[in-house]
Each structure stands twice: as C-alpha cells, then as structure tokens.
Amino acid sequence: MxxxxxxxxxxxxxxxxxxxxxxxxxxxxxxxxxxxxxxxxxxxxxxxxxxxxxxxxxxxxxxxxxxxxxxxxxxxxxxxxxxxxxxxxxxxxxxxxxxxxxxxxxxxxxxxxxxxxxxxxxxxxxxxxxxxxxxxxxxxxxxxxxxxxxxxxxxxxxxxxxxxxxxxxxxxxxxxxxxxxxxxxxxxxxxFVPERIQGGKQVFEQQDEERAKDDIAAFITEIMLPETLYIIGAGSTTARVMERLGLAPTLLGVDAVVNAEIVASNADERTLLALLDEHPRAKIVVSPIGAQGFVLGRGNQQISPAVLRKAGLSNLIVVATPAKLAGTPLLYVDSGDAALDREVGDSMLVVSGYRMAQRKRVVHSE
CATH class of the missing domain: 3.40.50 (Rossmann fold)
Structure with missing residues (x-):
C-alpha cells in the first residue's frame, strides 16, 4: 500500500x-x-x-x-x-x-x-x-x-x-x-507521464518572433468589427494587438476594447460579465502560455466559464507566433468547467501570422 x-x-x-x-x-x-x-x-x-x-x-x-x-x-x-x-x-x-x-x-x-x-x-x-x-x-x-x-x-x-x-x-x-x-x-x-505534467513557461524573444507578433496584430486589428466588445487576454502577443490600436495594454491582465477604445483595463470576471450585458456581440482574443500550451485556465481566470459561455466559444480567437507553436506541441484547456472544455473540441485554429493559421491538437481538462 x-x-x-x-x-x-x-x-x-x-x-x-x-x-x-x-x-x-x-x-x-x-x-x-x-x-x-x-x-x-x-x-x-x-x-x-x-x-x-x-x-x-x-x-x-x-x-x-x-x-x-x-x-x-x-x-x-x-x-x-x-x-x-x-x-x-x-x-x-x-x-x-x-x-x-x-x-x-x-x-x-x-x-x-x-x-x-x-x-x-x-x-x-x-x-x-x-x-x-x-x-x-x-x-x-x-x-x-x-x-x-x-x-x-x-x-x-x-x-x-x-x-x-x-x-x-x-x-x-x-x-x-x-x-x-x-x-x-x-x-x-x-x-512524469507526457501530456499529464505541464511544462515550465518559456519566453521567446527572437527578432523573427517580434515580426510575427506585428503580423498577427496587423491581421487581428484589420478584422475587428465595429460595436463589438473585444476581450484581450494576457501576454506579449495580445499586447501587440492593443499597441497596434494605439492603446496601453495590461501585459499580465485582461483588457476590454470597443471601437478601438478601452472600456475596461485589467478587468475582472464581474466587469467582463457586465460588459457582455451591454455588448451582446463579443470576441475573446487569447494566447497560449509558451511551451505549456494552456489557452484557458492559467493566468486568465478572469475569462471564466461564465464569460466564455456568454460570449460564445465560437468567438474565441487564439493567437500565437510560429516559434511559440513550434515549442508547444499540444494546447490545453482547463477552465474549471469540464463540460465547457469538451465543447472546445479536439483541435483549434491558431492565428500565427498575417492571414495565416495553424491547427493544433487540444487536450481537455477531463
């Protein structure tokens, strides 16, 4: 025993x-x-x-x-x-x-x-x-x-x-x-068993990495819709989207934007739910943690299951540079709601450049 x-x-x-x-x-x-x-x-x-x-x-x-x-x-x-x-x-x-x-x-x-x-x-x-x-x-x-x-x-x-x-x-x-x-x-x-233990966070700082972030930001800002709430998650890639709009990002927090203007900085779950009441059309932009691969449930708990359901999983946009994806073989979702995590599906498209995307396998919470 x-x-x-x-x-x-x-x-x-x-x-x-x-x-x-x-x-x-x-x-x-x-x-x-x-x-x-x-x-x-x-x-x-x-x-x-x-x-x-x-x-x-x-x-x-x-x-x-x-x-x-x-x-x-x-x-x-x-x-x-x-x-x-x-x-x-x-x-x-x-x-x-x-x-x-x-x-x-x-x-x-x-x-x-x-x-x-x-x-x-x-x-x-x-x-x-x-x-x-x-x-x-x-x-x-x-x-x-x-x-x-x-x-x-x-x-x-x-x-x-x-x-x-x-x-x-x-x-x-x-x-x-x-x-x-x-x-x-x-x-x-x-x-240790692969896919059961998370990796340590990695930070990617190559010159090509910075160029890729710019390309992703250019594409995301190009497709942004008017009168739509954009919930922008934590990370340097999503921060570049904010900077492209001329806005100051909360690097390790969650911001909310409508018509290229900040409506909430470093927003918590309660604020996001209130904003979703005001703005029925919404998109959520997040980036996985480098090497770990977590899209939901690590460092962005403000984007809770309630927020995700209210915005709609179909409105979740995941962004990551090719270098980050090369070092991130799998994506993980662990929102705290196993049923919601399963709705994500077994794979998702990740925007990795200007009008470019890669499909990555997803591992669910249960």
Missing part, C-alpha cells in the same frame, strides 16, 4: 477571477472584490477519482485537507498536522516536514507556484511531489495539467518514472504591476 501525504492551500487561486494576478499577500483584497475559494473544489475532483484506490492517506486538519478528503468520499486517513487559522506558508512547510518524517511515498498538494515553493522548501528532492493546479499562474513544472491527470499520476506513482522538474519563483508584487519576474528556485522530483 502506498502512503500519500495530501494538503490544500485553501486560498490558492482566489485572486485570478477578480483580476489580482495572484493571491499571496492579497487575500483580503480578493475577498473584498468578491473572490471565493476554489482550491478545495479542484482537489476534490482529483480525490473523487481515487477513493477506491489502495492508498494510506496522511493529511492536515481542516481547512488544509481533512474536509476535502471526507467530501470526496474518503473516510480512512490519518491527520498528522493541525494548521493555524488563517493558514499560511509556514503551515505548508510544517505539514510537509511531518509527512516526510512519517515516510510518505508521495506528497500531493493543491495550490499554485507559491505553494510549490513552500513544499519544496520542506522536502527538496527527498520525496516525489505532485501539484493539483489551483493557482493563478503556475509556471512551475510540478503540476498535473488538470485534476483528472493528477489522479492518474497518483494512481500510477511508483510504476512510472520521476524526473527533476522546475520549481519557479515568481515575484508576486512585480506580477501584479504587470512585470513577469521569474527565476529557477530548484528542481523537485515529480512523477
């Missing part, structure tokens, strides 16, 4: 839908803006697929694990750590040290990049770890691509190889102000 240590960062990802670009140090502001916890829901999807497995679970008292296990129908477990309330990074590291001392075979955590760093601080490479994605960004390569993939990896742990995978340190304050500042924090041991 395998022994698995399990914990949840209950505040992970709360800042995403409300436009905070992260939750570390910003929980009160996230709650003020109407954010609700969702990490436990993401974790429960994984655990519900594992309740019949022969696993000895070790966990933390609520709200860092026990409640999620019981909610997923798992009633046999051992509570090894009782966190402070409200919980913090120190609870994650302390719990993981207790798991390590108990001799667990694997530590499964639900959170984002900050949680991954806290887990790594406690265990380094001494025991395999696996993340259930629930944060805003998740640039580290220790996360399963979605909750169902996490369950598959836990089920197969011990029978599949582990690899050294990047844990990234992302500056939260810089990220909230629109600057991506990241450095390699360390390498963790992670169970």
């Amino acid at each position: 395998r022994t698995v240590g399990f914990l949840v960062n209950p505040i992970a990802g709360m800042g995403g839908a409300v436009g905070l670009s992260g939750t570390d140090g910003g929980v009160e502001e996230a709650v003020r803006r109407g954010a609700v916890p969702h990490a436990a829901v993401r974790a429960a999807r994984t655990l519900s697929l594992l309740r019949d497995e022969d696993i000895a679970w070790c966990t933390c008292a609520s709200p860092m694990g026990e409640d999620v296990l019981t909610g997923a129908g798992i009633d046999s477990y051992t509570v090894l750590y009782r966190p402070t309330v409200p919980t913090g990074a120190a609870d994650t590291t302390a719990a993981c040290r207790v798991f390590l001392a108990a001799g667990v075979d694997l530590i499964v955590f639900c959170g984002g990049d900050g949680t991954a760093r806290d887990v790594f601080d406690a265990v380094g490479g001494e025991v395999p770890i696996l993340g259930i994605p629930a944060g805003v960004k998740m640039y580290s390569a220790v996360f399963a691509v979605n909750p169902a993939a996490a369950a598959d990896l836990v089920r197969r742990a011990g029978d599949i190889p582990c690899r050294d995978s990047e844990v990234m340190d992302v500056d939260e304050e810089a990220y909230r102000s629109g600057r991506l500042t990241a450095r390699l924090y360390g390498y963790a041991c992670v169970p």
